[in-house]
Amino acid sequence: xxxxxxxxxxxxxxxxxxxxxxxxxxxxxxxxxxxxxxxxxxxxxxxxxxxxxxxxxxxxxxxxxxxxxxxxxxxxxxxxxxxxxxxxxxxxxxxxxxxxxxxxxxxxxxxxxxxxxxxxxxxxxxxxxxxxxxxxxxxxxxxxxxxxxxxxxxxxxxxxxxxxxxxxxxxxxxxxxxxxxxxxxxxxxxxxxxxxxxxxxxxxxxxxxxxxxxxxxxxxxxxxxxxxxxxxxxxxxxxxxxxxxxxxxxxxxxxxxxxxxxxxxxxxxxxxxxxxxxxxxxxxxxxxxxxxxxxxxxxxxxxxxxxxxxxxxxxxxx
Numbered sequence: 302x303x304x305x306x307x308x309x310x311x312x313x314x315x316x317x318x319x320x321x322x323x324x325x326x327x328x329x330x331x332x333x334x335x336x337x338x339x340x341x342x343x344x345x346x347x348x349x350x351x352x353x354x355x356x357x358x359x360x361x362x363x364x365x366x367x368x369x370x371x372x373x374x375x376x377x378x379x380x381x382x383x384x385x386x387x388x389x390x391x392x393x394x395x396x397x398x399x400x401x402x403x404x405x406x407x408x409x410x411x412x413x414x415x416x417x418x419x420x421x422x423x424x425x426x427x428x429x430x431x432x433x434x435x436x437x438x439x440x441x442x443x444x445x446x447x448x449x450x451x452x453x454x455x456x457x458x459x460x461x462x463x464x465x466x467x468x469x470x471x472x473x474x475x476x477x478x479x480x481x482x483x484x485x486x487x488x489x490x491x492x493x494x495x496x497x498x499x500x501x502x503x504x505x506x507x508x509x510x511x512x513x514x515x516x517x518x519x520x521x522x523x524x525x526x527x528x529x530x531x532x533x534x535x536x537x538x539x540x541x542x543x544x545x546x547x548x549x550x551x552x553x554x555x556x557x558x559x560x561x562x563x564x565x566x567x568x569x570x571x572x573x574x575x576x577x578x579x580x581x582x583x584x585x586x587x588x589x590x591x592x593x594x595x596x597x598x599x600x601x602x603x604x605x606x607x608x609x610x611x612x613x614x615x616x617x618x619x
Contacts, residue, residue, distance in 0.1 A: 317611060319355035322387065326358045326603045327376055327432045327460065329452070331445045332567035334362045334370035341566055341591050342437065348596025349603070352611070356600075361434075363448055373449065377432055377456035384431040384458075430461040435602045438465040439472060439563050439589065440516045442509030463602040467563070468516060471594035473523035476505075476561050479586040485559040486528055500584075502555025504546050505534040506562045506577060508569055514542065517563045524561070531555060537569060537577055547581035558583035566590050 326349060330342050339360070346358035359380075361373030436449055446465075453460050466472065480486035485500045505521045507513040517534035525532040531553060535546040547558055560578040566588040578585035589595055604611045 317353060317609065319353050319357070320607075320609065323356070323607060323609075324384070324387075324430050324460075325380055325432050326356060326599070327373070327380065327434045328358065328360050328599060329373050329434050329436045329449045330360060330362045330365075330567055331437065331442070331448075332364070332569070334365050338362070338567040339370065344591040345437070345596040345599055348591075348593055349600040352597060352600050353604070353609075356603075359432075361452075363445070363452065372452075373434075374452040374456045377434070377453060377458040377460050380432040380460065381456060381458035431458040432460040433603050433606045434460050434462045435599050436463070436465050437565050437599070438509075438568065439467045439565055440507050440509060440513045440520075441465055442513055442568070444509070445568070461606050463606050466565075466595065466598045466602065468519035468523070469598060470523055471598060472563070472589065473520050473527060475589045475592040475594050476520070476524050476563065476586075477527050478592065479589065480528075480559060480561055483559075483584065483586040485561075485584060485586055500555075500557045500559035501530050502550035502553075502558045503528065503530060503532040504543060504550070504558060504560045504581060504583065505532055506543065506560050506564065506574065506585075507534055507536050508538050508564060510536050510539055514539070520563060532561075534563070537573055543577045543581050547583065560585040562586065562588040564588045565595060 326346070328342055328346055330338055332338060342360045346360060349358050350356050359376055360371065361376035362370045363373055364370075365372035365375075434449065434453060436446060438445060442465075450462060453462055477486060478488075480500070480503070481488040487499055503521075503524065505517050505524070507517040509516075514534040514536045521532040521534050531550060533546045533550060535542040537543065543560070550558055558581065560574070560581060560583055562574050562585065564574075571588075574585055574588070601611060603609075
């Protein structure tokens with residue numbers, strides 16, 4: 302049932318519904334499957350569904366096995382098998398809507414009413430991808446993306462693969478929130494209070510080698526603008542990178558450092574983040590996890606691939 306509209310000039314616009322015949326969104330989850338990764342993925346697809354009613358959102362684990370943690374390739378293979386039936390049902394639904402509209406117009410004209418506006422009849426694609434795969438990665442990770450592409454090819458589904466989620470201002474917002482939750486940054490730069498443990502230098506921890514660190518630098522600049530402190534990116538999977546960046550920040554005058562994981566969560570173990578922070582001699586915030594903006598970015602990647610216009614979320618001012 303549609304949700305009741307809030308009264309007033311500033312009510313939230315109704316979200317766009319998924320078009321008839323739209324392919325499923327398949328969230329590709331890297332890392333070792335466990336209950337935490339599954340809960341996180343389920344929360345993110347729940348956010349995507351709430352932003353686009355009628356969306357078919359599914360989860361596929363790169364290292365999945367069985368029904369509890371469905372493997373990405375198996376999910377895409379099933380999507381390819383179900384694609385013809387999905388398109389057939391969508392075509393029937395579109396025809397039913399067209400017939401209903403025609404009957405309503407005929408009834409109105411028979412009653413002597415003037416029909417000024419004919420309701421639009423949705424068009425249904427006759428082909429296209431069997432699924433749209435969105436990698437659950439904040440930044441580029443060539444090894445993980447190679448495996449996702451292999452799963453797409455192995456499934457024979459001709460699924461469309463989107464870019465990773467970042468860089469994006471909403472991810473800088475999410476990083477800020479995680480740092481403030483850990484007491485490592487002020488929640489609001491405009492407020493005249495200080496946090497005794499606030500960091501004056503941030504290590505942006507990525508995964509994916511030098512390429513990921515360079516890409517993370519873009520979001521790092523956005524985070525630096527929010528916090529008014531220097532931010533430098535370092536790859537967790539590159540030996541000594543986090544310590545080198547910590548030394549650079551300290552030599553530039555930063556005395557209190559913090560490690561901000563530019564990660565969704567399943568990509569690496571929490572122990573690796575903790576060990577990196579200890580090696581660099583600083584505290585660490587939590588990974589981005591199920592922060593609402595992450596789910597909205599997942600949907601935004603899907604919508605862009607399908608040419609669907611969404612209401613653009615804007616990062617909160619800090």
